[in-house]
Amino acid sequence: MASSLQTPTPVAVETFDAVIADALATPDLTATLAAYPDRATALVGAARELARRAFVLEDDAALDIAHRTLYHLGAQAAWSPVDAVRDNEHDLTIAAVRLELERAFEEQLDRNAPLPEAPPEDPAALRAWLTDLALERDLFPAPSMGAYYREQATLDQLREVVAQRSLFFLKEPDPWTMVIPSLRGKAKAGLIDLILDEYGWGRHDQMHSTVYATLMEKLDLDTDYDHYLDQTAWPFLAGLNFQAMVARHRRLCRRMYGYIYLVEADSPGSMKNYLAAYARAGIEDPDVLSFYELHIDADEGHADVALNEVVMPVVESEPGAAAEVARGVVQGRYLHALVSRHLHAAFSAGASSLRGADR
Numbered sequence: 001m002a003s004s005l006q007t008p009t010p011v012a013v014e015t016f017d018a019v020i021a022d023a024l025a026t027p028d029l030t031a032t033l034a035a036y037p038d039r040a041t042a043l044v045g046a047a048r049e050l051a052r053r054a055f056v057l058e059d060d061a062a063l064d065i066a067h068r069t070l071y072h073l074g075a076q077a078a079w080s081p082v083d084a085v086r087d088n089e090h091d092l093t094i095a096a097v098r099l100e101l102e103r104a105f106e107e108q109l110d111r112n113a114p115l116p117e118a119p120p121e122d123p124a125a126l127r128a129w130l131t132d133l134a135l136e137r138d139l140f141p142a143p144s145m146g147a148y149y150r151e152q153a154t155l156d157q158l159r160e161v162v163a164q165r166s167l168f169f170l171k172e173p174d175p176w177t178m179v180i181p182s183l184r185g186k187a188k189a190g191l192i193d194l195i196l197d198e199y200g201w202g203r204h205d206q207m208h209s210t211v212y213a214t215l216m217e218k219l220d221l222d223t224d225y226d227h228y229l230d231q232t233a234w235p236f237l238a239g240l241n242f243q244a245m246v247a248r249h250r251r252l253c254r255r256m257y258g259y260i261y262l263v264e265a266d267s268p269g270s271m272k273n274y275l276a277a278y279a280r281a282g283i284e285d286p287d288v289l290s291f292y293e294l295h296i297d298a299d300e301g302h303a304d305v306a307l308n309e310v311v312m313p314v315v316e317s318e319p320g321a322a323a324e325v326a327r328g329v330v331q332g333r334y335l336h337a338l339v340s341r342h343l344h345a346a347f348s349a350g351a352s353s354l355r356g357a358d359r
């Protein structure tokens, strides 16, 4: 809506995600901002203020709006259908807005989730250290959602998790493909091998995203991309925004290799916990269970490939990369802990984990 950009009122930080969604869809945005340069300044100023409230003050409402804005600008842009309205993705003011938010998000991650120590130089020691960081080390206090799934989760709670995770799993592993061109040699071959498995080696029925869609249908959930965006709590968006950010910045993309390793290493255990929850709920439908079952075996192999055929070849050819790869693991753990804290707080209070459920 050009009108919202022409009015002299200040840009509202509290509804900045809607302002940016409108701006992305405004046909003549660049010309409008050229005619009203104070509006461009106000947009960037509002982004800076939102970034401060969200990523410096860590105000919950601001984090919600900041991550929704980043999702519109980066995560959704890369993977949404081509008919989505985003004429102004590369407008310079929009780019400045995105950088204001991303820089503050990156600083927050570096501040809250730094490396606990420098990575070991010996390859065997590095491998063991990364595995410890991903699976064993008590880095960020969060209640165990694994135990909750095994012992308490209801089918309604599982449906909420499936709905919110659909923002990733209906497009698994699209964010990861964005870093293929950043790799060379053995590491590139390793990542492609892993990713081909996620895409079912080109068989539509075997793509993990297809298996996830079947799971959603069986749970009476909508399988359209981003259908649950408005109801998805911001910690889920933070993980997607992290991936979009590190994938797009060449300076940060080594964090994605570590993040992929973390996700794959963590997956078999998580999938077993979900299966235990479905078993307790009396669900035996193979169309519900197969997404989880297939990941128990597949991701054990994927974790091995991610560590030994992607991460280690990268570090061998560029020893200085180890710290950045490890940041991908540690910052991924931080972001996953945010999700666990959110889900556990909602569920253990008998509340919905969906955004807006309490409004």
Ligand SMILES: [Fe+2]
Pocket (backbone or CB within 6 Å): 172, 198, 208, 295
């Ligand atoms: Fe998968």
Ligand SMILES: [Fe+2]
Pocket (backbone or CB within 6 Å): 198, 264, 298, 299, 302
């Ligand atoms: Fe996988």
